[in-house]
Amino acid sequence: MNINYNFDFSFQLVPFITSILAWCVIPIIAYRIMKKQQVMPKAWKVLFCVLVGLFSFTINFPPMWDTPIKISILPLGVWILYAFLKRKEGRWKTYRRFAWLGFWANFIFLAAALIAVPVQNAIYPKNELSTYMSNVENASIRSIHPSGKKRVLDTDTLLKQIHNMNQEKIQGNQWYQEKEIRDEQSTKKNERFPYQLFGTTSKWGSGLKPIIYLEADGKGILVSAPQKQLYFRSNESLLKGEE
Template sequence: MVINFDFPFNAVAIITGLLAWSSIIYLAYLIYKKQTVRPKVWKTLIVIFVGLFSFSINWNLFDTMLKFPILPLGVWILYFVLQGKDERWQTYRAFAWLGFWVNFIFLASTLIAIPVHHVIYPKNEPLTYISNVDNASILTIHPSAKSRSINKESLQKQLDTLRQEEIYSDQWYEDMNMTESNKRNERFPYQLIGTSSKWGSGLDTIIYIEDDGKGILLSTPQKQLYFRSEESFVEGVE
């Protein structure tokens, strides 16, 4: 069986997530060992899960949504449910609070993952988004474009020399609409397919090629980036 590793996944998030879960399991084990009366494991898992519920404040940092837990709603619920029932609250209290603190463990893992991900996968470098061009090809997505093919060698050679430029969306839109509709040309009439982002980056990118074959517009769910080359990497375009 051949395993294809070209699909996008976030390696940094997976590693930090595994570390976070390992810490949670270890802490739960320590608490369980210290208990005089040891409850059933499945019950402790339910208590930890309920303890996770909290009132949180959301904050966007580098295109990542972070949740800062403020109020331990799950702990309060468990307290009112278990108090006065054969000291059950005393038995499960530590597990309930562990559930609440799990939120902070995941928050810490995310805060660690963000800078590590940015160092390993720089968001402003085209090689992060276009790492492998072995199976690259272009699709014509506008009637104004002629049928062309990609020069893989030229594209691969120029990836690390592309210069980032500003995106003038309004100006580009005005320029396109100044001409008659039957003579209107699309600025990015080609789509580059068959490429893959840097392994483990987890980046999902749509790549458009400019009509002169020298420009690349990278479109992610969060933003767009525009790069220019010195030479055309589209066959038949000078």
């Protein structure tokens, strides 16, 4: 089976909220620094220094919870600001703390991202089918292989079974061997997942845009997400119509 990924931009609620909170923390810190200055610096210059201070040389580390980890180690923006501000006496002393705030803000964003991932996964568990198929009232199936029969989706059964379906291990090698045996015994090529589900939506804020396939017997659902596949099994067939 050839699986083509076509995942659209999607909205992740928790990372969005933590990013907003991180951006709110930075101006609060900047304002507290400004109040301690003997000479109040101009707000737009403070903003400029913070933004330039964000520029840094980073090292990429292995992803944690499927999240890229980038650690800032060299404050390039701070060095740039120092090179320009040191020319006038007292200028660097006034704005250096804001430049360093920009650099350390990289770690605030990193912390926000790391906090967001487990919270996001707790609210939108990726091992539950309902996360990927929150709204199935308008769901339908389409045959994507010649072995798929003219059958329709039983949405009533799907609604009853969606919270009770058990996740099972994907038996890739076993499925491949069974397919080879079937192909040798018959001239007709059979596909294990000849149907694709349409009209379903994942939970709002989950950021998931999976491709969902239905097994030939109507009891198995294969969820193809960007970074993994999951297989769920129903006690009842989700198909109705001619066998």
